[in-house]
Amino acid sequence: MAFSFSAYAAPGAVSTPRLVESVAQGNGTQSALPSRLSYGQNIVKFPGFVCAASVNEVGEGSSNAAPPRRGRPKSTNSSTTTKAVRKNAEGKRVVDGTASDEYAHMKETENQNGKPKPAVHLFEYEDGPWPCSVSIVPHLHDVAEAVADYIARISEESIKARGYFSIVLSGGSLVKALSALVKEPHASKLNWSKWFVFWADERMVPISHADSNxxxxxxxFLSKVPIPDDNLVTIDDWDVCSAAANGYEARLKEMVKRKILHTTNVNHHKFPRFDLVLLGIGPDGHVASLFPNSLQLAETKKWVVPITKSPKPPSRRISLSLPCINGAAHVAIVVVGSSKAEVLQRVFERPALPGALPAQLVRPRHGELAWFVDKQAAGRLSIEHYNDPKKFPFLDWSSLKEAKESTGNQI
Ligand SMILES: O=C(O)[C@H](O)[C@@H](O)[C@H](O)[C@H](O)COP(=O)(O)O
Incomplete structure (x- = not known):
């Protein structure tokens, strides 16, 4: 139903939107969101994101805002070298690549004339607003249904357009959000044989290990649906992180050769264009295995990066790089539970230092970004204050005015 979303009404018109279900979508881009929700075209522009809001028939609303953060070019100066030496299952000594080896190309401190490079920040934010959609629903099972509808729609579109559907999974509680896919109406309708499954990150353990994503x-999920085993693109080597990362990147490139994956340019470098990347978010704002302020976050060329000192156990992992994630046609971030409320508030409402909140760096270059959130995770969003320019000085009120006019002042 059409709904006046007063959090975005004229300044001063304070009300208390209730957080049960809402959808925002950006920049006029059609978002692939569940059909049972009603959508608005109401665009609200933030320096960080462009969002739009509407509510469903439950009549409860919310939306999001995001970080006004500007970036500086990558560089340069850090460099501690620590070798991770350990023994593998056969007792052989193995040495993981180190941050300083892996990222030597990021640490040049002199330019071509031998002059010192100016000290600039390692992490980069895209300038300007970014479109995204936000769907807030009551419980985990509602999130699962919304995510299943979303995946089903992208699967159908991708298979129609290219003959395949490439989906990237993360670890953690995210896989629980796939529970509705294995049930009707999706289970019998989806063309599972055309699915190719990839991982956004993997822990360096054998694939039969309890910690393995x-x-x-x-x-x-996968044991309950008929996706051919050959279509599961896993890592085969879990001894040495850098070898595992290179091996996985080689497998992705093989998929490109087989035309199962297409490619796209992200900041002048070629990356795969996955149809859909599904991410969870950690309480520190990490996504995949890209952790706050880590060098891996600044990767600009590699598709897959090794991590030898993950703050979240297990410490050794590999992860898709940020531009690899941002090359996707769709990225969905699933956030469930009260333990995520604080980080979600930080991601949506707090300007962070560059690199401090990796989730704020997820900005699909030529794709759509969608958030699926449950009521508990959304519990700390201060939506009732979003119309207060003193508290949210980064809201772009001129765009809000345009959005209001274009939708008959419904927000
Ligand atoms: O392998 C991993 O650890 C992940 O891919 C990681 O990015 C995860 O998705 C988040 O940490 C959220 O995990 P939870 O939902 O379990 O908190």
Whole structure:
């Protein structure tokens, strides 16, 4: 139903929007969101994101805002070298690549004339607003349904357009949000044989290990649907992080050769264009295995990066790089539970230092970004204050005015 979303009404018109279900979508881009929700075209522009809001028939609304953060070019100066030496299952000594080896190209401190490069920040934010959509629903099972509808729609569109559907899974609780896919109406309708499954990150353990993201996905989801085993693109080497990262990148490139994956340019470098990347978010704002202020976050060329000191155990992992994630046609971030409320508030409402909140760096270059959030995770969003320019000075009120006019002043 059409709904006056008063959090975005004229300044001063304070009300208390209730957080049960809402959808925002940006920049006029059609967002692939569940059909049972009603959508608005109401665009609100933030320096960080462009968002739009509407509510469903439950009549409760919310939306999001995001970080006004500007970036500086990458560089340069950090460099501690620590070798991770350990023994593998056969007792052989193995040495993981180190941050300083892996990222030597980011640490040049002199330019071509031998002059010192100016000290600039390592992490980069895209300038300007960014479109995204936000769907807030009551419980985990509603999130699962919304995510299943979303995936089903992208699967159908991708298979129609290219003959395949490439989906990237993350670890953690995200796989639980796939539970509705294995049930009707989706289970019998989806063209599972055309699915190719990838991982956004993987922990350096054998794939049968309880910590393995593959193993978790297999148990919770993949064992319940008829996706051919050959279509599961896993990592085969878990001894040395850098070898695993290179091996996985080689597998992705093989998929490009087989035309199962297409490519796209992100900041002048070629990356795969996955149809859909599904991400969770950690309480520190990490996505995949890209952790706050880590060098890996500044990667601009590699598709897959090794991580030898993850703050979240297990410490050794590999992850798609940020531009690799941002090359996707669709990226969805799923956030469930009260333990995520604080980080979600930070991501949506707090300007962070560059690199401090990796989730704020997820900005699909030529694609759509969608958030799926439950009521508990949205519990700390201060939507009732979004119309207060003193508290949210980064709201772009001129765009809000345009949006209001274009929608008959419905927000
Ligand atoms: O392998 C991993 O650890 C992940 O891919 C990681 O990015 C995860 O998705 C988040 O940490 C959220 O995990 P939870 O939903 O379990 O908190």
């Amino acid at each position: 593959y193993n978790d996905a297999k148990h919770e």
